[in-house]
Amino acid sequence: xxxxxxxxxxxxxxxxxxxxxxxxxxxxxxxxxxxxxxxxxxxxxxxxxxxxxxxxxxxxxxxxxxxxxxxxxxxxxxxxxxxxxxxxxxxxxxxxxxxxxxxxxxxxxxxxxxxxxxxxxxxxxxxxxxxxxxxxxxxxxxxxxxxxxxxxxxxxxxxxxxxxxxxxxxxxxxxxxxxxxxxxxxxxxxxxxxxxxxxxxxxxxxxxxxxxxxxxxxxxxxxxxxxxxxxxxxxxxxxxxxxxxxxxxxxxxxxxxxxxxxxxxxxxxxxxxxxxxxxxxxxxxxxxxxxxxxxxxxxxxx
Numbered sequence: 001x002x003x004x005x006x007x008x009x010x011x012x013x014x015x016x017x018x019x020x021x022x023x024x025x026x027x028x029x030x031x032x033x034x035x036x037x038x039x040x041x042x043x044x045x046x047x048x049x050x051x052x053x054x055x056x057x058x059x060x061x062x063x064x065x066x067x068x069x070x071x072x073x074x075x076x077x078x079x080x081x082x083x084x085x086x087x088x089x090x091x092x093x094x095x096x097x098x099x100x101x102x103x104x105x106x107x108x109x110x111x112x113x114x115x116x117x118x119x120x121x122x123x124x125x126x127x128x129x130x131x132x133x134x135x136x137x138x139x140x141x142x143x144x145x146x147x148x149x150x151x152x153x154x155x156x157x158x159x160x161x162x163x164x165x166x167x168x169x170x171x172x173x174x175x176x177x178x179x180x181x182x183x184x185x186x187x188x189x190x191x192x193x194x195x196x197x198x199x200x201x202x203x204x205x206x207x208x209x210x211x212x213x214x215x216x217x218x219x220x221x222x223x224x225x226x227x228x229x230x231x232x233x234x235x236x237x238x239x240x241x242x243x244x245x246x247x248x249x250x251x252x253x254x255x256x257x258x259x260x261x262x263x264x265x266x267x268x269x270x271x272x273x274x275x276x277x278x279x280x281x282x283x284x285x286x287x288x289x290x291x292x293x294x295x296x297x298x299x300x301x302x
Contacts, residue, residue, distance in 0.1 A: 003025075003029065003031050003032060003033060003211065003219060003221050004021045004022075004024070004025045004032040004033070005032070005033045005034075005035065005227075006018055006021060006022060006025075006032055006033070006034050006035075007034075007035060007036045008034050008035065008036045008037040008140070008143065008144070009036050010036075011034070011143075011144070011147040012143060012146075012147065014150060019147075019150060019151050022147055022148065022151040023151040023152060026148055026151060026152065026232065026243075026244045026245070027152075027243055027244060027245060028214070028245065029211065029213070029214070029219075029245070029247060030211075030231055030232050030244070030245035030246060030247030031211050031221060031229065031230065031231045031247060031249075032229075032230050033221070033223045033227055033228060033229050033230065034144060034227065034228050034230055035223075035226070035227040035228075037140045037143070037226075037228065038136065038139065038140060039136055039137070039140055039202075039226065039228075040226055041224070041225045041226030042226075043133075043136075043226075044202055044225035044226050045225050046129065047129065047130070047133045047202070047261060048202075048204050048225060048259055048261070050123075050125070050126050050129045050130060051096065051130075051172035051174070051259055051261065052174075052259060053123060053126065054096055054120060054123060054126055054172065055094055055096075055172070055174040055259075057120060057122065057123070061120060061121075061122060062076045062078075062094075062120070063076070063078075064120075064121075065118035065119070065120060066078060067081070067097065067118070068081060068297075070115065070118060071112075072112045072115030072116075073097050073099075073112065073113070073115065073169065073292055074097055074098060074099060074115045074116060074117050074118050075096070075097065075117075075118035076094070076095070076096050076118075077094060077095045077096070077097065078094060079091075079092055079093060079094050079176075080092070080297070081297050082095070082189075082295055082297065083190075083295065083297055084189055084190050084191075084192035084295055085187075085190035085191055085192060087185075087190075088185050088186070088187055088190035088191075089183075089185045089186050089187075089190075090297060091187060091188060091189045091190060092175070092176070092178075092179070092182070092186055092187065092188055092253065093173050093174060093175045093176070093188050093189060093251075094173075094174040095171050095172060095173045095174065096171065096172045097169055097170070097171050098117045098118075098119075098130060098131075098134065098169075098170050099113075099114070099115070099117065099167065099168060099169045099170065100114060100165060100166055100167065100168055101114075101116075101117065102114050102165060106165075108165070108269060111269060111285065111289075112289060112292070113167045113269060113285055113288055113289060113292075114165075114167070114269070130170070130172075133170070133261075134168075134170045134263075137170065137200055137202075137263040138163075138166065138168055138263065138265065140200060140228070141168075141198055141200045141263055141265040142160070142163060142265075144198065144200065144230055145159050145163075145197070145198055145265070146159070146160075148198070148244065152240065152243055152244065159197075159267070162267035162268055162271040162284075163265075163267055163268065164268055165268045165269070166265065166266055166267055166268060167196070167266040167267065167268065167269060167284065167285065167288055168263060168264065168265050168266055169196075169263075169264040169266065170261070170262075170263050170264075171261065171262050171263075171264065172259065172260075172261050173188075173189075173258075173259065173260045173261070173262070174257070174258075174259055175188040175208060175251060175253055175257060175258040175259070175260070176253075176257050177253070177254070177255050177256055177257050178252065178253030178254060178255065182253065186253075187250055187251060187252055187253065188208060188250075188251035188252065188253040188258070189250060189251045190250055191212070191248050191249070191250045192248060192249070192250070193233060193234055193246040193247065193248050193249075194231060194232070194233035194234070194246065194264065195233050195234050195235065195264070195266075195287070195288055195291040195292075195295075196233040196234070196235045196236075196264045196265065196266035196284075196288060197232070197233055197235045197236045197239070197265055197266050197267060197284075198230065198231075198232055198233070198236060198265045199229075199230065199231050199232070199233060199262050199263065199264055199265065200228050200230060200262070200263040200265060201223075201228060201229040201230070201231070201260060201261070201262045201263075202223075202225065202228055202260065202261040202262075203222060203223060203225070203229070203258070203259070203260040203261070204225060204258060204259045204260070205222060205223070205224040205225060206222070206254070206256055206257075206258040206259075207220060207222055207254055207256075207258075208222075208251045208252065208253060208254055208258050209221050209222060209229065209249060209250075209251055209260075210249060210250055210251070210252065211231075211247055211248075211249045212247060212248040212249060212250075218250075231246075231247060231249065232244050232245060232246050232247070233246050233264070233266075234246045234287070234291070235266065235267070235273050235284060235287060235288075238273050238274070238275070238282065238287075239273045239274075239275065240275070241275035241278070266284060266288060267284045268284065268285075269283065269284060269285030270283055270284070270285065271283070271284040271285075272284075273287065
């Protein structure tokens with residue numbers, strides 16, 4: 001099974017062939033790649049360099065913004081601080097998370113999903129460049145989401161209102177080379193489905209990501225800087241009553257280090273993600289908080 005590669009400009013125009021491929025990807029394998037967005041290869045190389053500089057900082061400096069100390073999901077996560085699969089060992093990667101900033105005085109600021117961002121003090125350009133990329137990536141993700149709406153025969157703006165104050169989490173992942181001591185229970189990130197709505201993934205082009213096929217087995221997928229891997233999370237599958245699929249995937253790790261930058265594009269906290277017309281209520285924030293509590297080692301209940 002092939003992972004479709006789609007042109008973002010044709011998607012925006014509603015090109016019939018592109019829409020057909022998009023619908024097949026969203027309702028089938030749950031993954032595709034997209035090119036020809038507003039984020040160029042040069043821009044993505046710059047963003048990758050910012051994250052690389054952060055991960056090269058001394059451990060003691062990164063520890064000052066360790067999210068295990070803040071109790072939220074902002075800042076640095078050391079290797080082993082996430083465990084997406086209870087049957088596997090904690091994930092062998094570092095990461096850095098930042099997210100949406102609510103207006104001053106907004107009562108939702110107390111919610112962990114809108115926690116204050118934490119930034120390294122020794123990299124003054126890092127915050128500026130990552131915040132700028134966060135805004136740009138959300139624009140690309142929203143364009144893709146409008147394409148998805150059209151592909152599943154919903155209005156183009158079907159999802160727009162839900163993303164006014166998104167719980168959109170931007171992450172930089174650093175996967176070191178797979179160590180010689182790694183076992184069958186050790187992964188860069190173990191098999192999982194994403195928790196939210198849509199994931200816009202940028203990478204340095206290195207291998208490692210694998211997508212589980214519906215009938216079993218795995219498909220490797222990668223994209224060079226300036227192209228993006230798109231997949232869908234549990235919220236989207238719930239929201240569309242199973243039409244759009246959240247597909248399990250993993251990163252085993254290779255002999256090379258790898259940097260990836262996923263934007264987990266999630267709706268506002270109070271969005272009802274229950275299928276329309278179901279009469280049920282399921283708040284996006286409740287779903288995300290529960291899944292974070294099951295994943296972050298420092299949030300897990302003893």
